[in-house]
Amino acid sequence: xxxxxxxxxxxxxxxxxxxxxxxxxxxxxxxxxxxxxxxxxxxxxxxxxxxxxxxxxxxxxxxxxxxxxxxxxxxxxxxxxxxxxxxxxxxxxxxxxxxxxxxxxxxxxxxxxxxxxxxxxxxxxxxxxxxxxxxxxxxxxxxxxxxxxxxxxxxxxxxxxxxxxxxxxxxxxxxxxxxxxxxxxxxxxxxxxxxxxxxxxxxxxxxxxxxxxxxxxxxxxxxxxxxxxxxxxxxxxxxxxxxxxxxxxxxxxxxxxxxxxxxxxxxxxxxxxxxxxxxxxxxxxxxxxxxxxxxxxxxxxxxxxxxxxxxxxxxxxxxxxxxxxxxxxxx
Numbered sequence: 456x457x458x459x460x461x462x463x464x465x466x467x468x469x470x471x472x473x474x475x476x477x478x479x480x481x482x483x484x485x486x487x488x489x490x491x492x493x494x495x496x497x498x499x500x501x502x503x504x505x506x507x508x509x510x511x512x513x514x515x516x517x518x519x520x521x522x523x524x525x526x527x528x529x530x531x532x533x534x535x536x537x538x539x540x541x542x543x544x545x546x547x548x549x550x551x552x553x554x555x556x557x558x559x560x561x562x563x564x565x566x567x568x569x570x571x572x573x574x575x576x577x578x579x580x581x582x583x584x585x586x587x588x589x590x591x592x593x594x595x596x597x598x599x600x601x602x603x604x605x606x607x608x609x610x611x612x613x614x615x616x617x618x619x620x621x622x623x624x625x626x627x628x629x630x631x632x633x634x635x636x637x638x639x640x641x642x643x644x645x646x647x648x649x650x651x652x653x654x655x656x657x658x659x660x661x662x663x664x665x666x667x668x669x670x671x672x673x674x675x676x677x678x679x680x681x682x683x684x685x686x687x688x689x690x691x692x693x694x695x696x697x698x699x700x701x702x703x704x705x706x707x708x709x710x711x712x713x714x715x716x717x718x719x720x721x722x723x724x725x726x727x728x729x730x731x732x733x734x735x736x737x738x739x740x741x742x743x744x745x746x747x748x749x750x751x752x753x754x755x756x757x758x759x760x761x762x763x764x765x766x767x768x769x770x771x772x773x774x775x776x777x778x779x780x781x782x783x784x785x786x
């Protein structure tokens with residue numbers, strides 16, 4: 456494995472990732488990603504389907520004032536589940552997991568260990584960050600496809616960067632049929648790692664649910680980019696009409712500007728239904744929270760269901776929660 460651990464640790468040497476590489480990458484991503492992924496030992500090639508998304512149209516334009524207060528969104532309030540009124544509400548098991556490009560803290564490349572941690576929670580929807588596809592450093596494995604086959608889920612891959620002979624980005628795993636998907640390029644400061652918002656619309660009991668995975672810019676160099684990225688995501692949320700979930704590594708604490716921007720439109724599963732503080736960094740003794748599962752008022756968090764799960768396969772713990780899909784009519 457190369458000494459360089461990956462894109463996110465090179466905050467001061469990313470100038471060559473600027474816009475030209477991003478444009479070339481968008482054209483090459485679908486071709487490179489559409490090859491069938493490796494199949495883990497003992498799995499059946501028919502256990503999961505794999506969907507590759509193309510990038511959405513151009514990235515949203517950065518706002519004129521990076522620190523400006525965004526337009527206020529709709530009023531939000533926690534919604535009480537209707538189960539005590541006899542309503543039948545599907546409960547979605549949601550997992551947020553930054554997998555550290557498939558390399559453990561000990562330096563092992565073991566995607567099957569990641570798959571085992573995912574399977575243990577029996578999730579319906581999974582947001583994955585730092586996902587390699589056919590890079591040299593992770594043995595040319597297509598991690599999204601591998602994890603789909605190993606868990607029996609469908610995979611949607613959203614690459615944002617050409618890296619080390621392959622691709623690097625976010626992924627979604629889902630138990631539900633996929634209606635449509637897209638990977639929106641997010642705005643950012645030139646020279647920093649490009650970021651994206653990967654979104655899948657899935658069909659749950661006859662209703663469409665929008666599930667997004669994102670990984671905002673890291674470090675002090677990424678402060679301005681994180682605000683631009685959050686505002687671009689907020690612009691998407693302003694047009695959302697149905698049940699919406701956004702999960703990801705936001706590289707921001709709960710009171711930081713990017714989280715406050717998103718909280719104008721979304722509720723926080725940890726705040727409203729969490730066990731403990733929800734801290735996920737630093738890995739050895741967490742004292743801050745940067746990983747989130749956020750949702751809108753079409754859903755309600757199951758009390759006490761949100762928790763941080765220690766991981767032996769990544770430098771990030773996963774975040775797990777249960778969200779009840781509320782009826783769209785009186786019951």
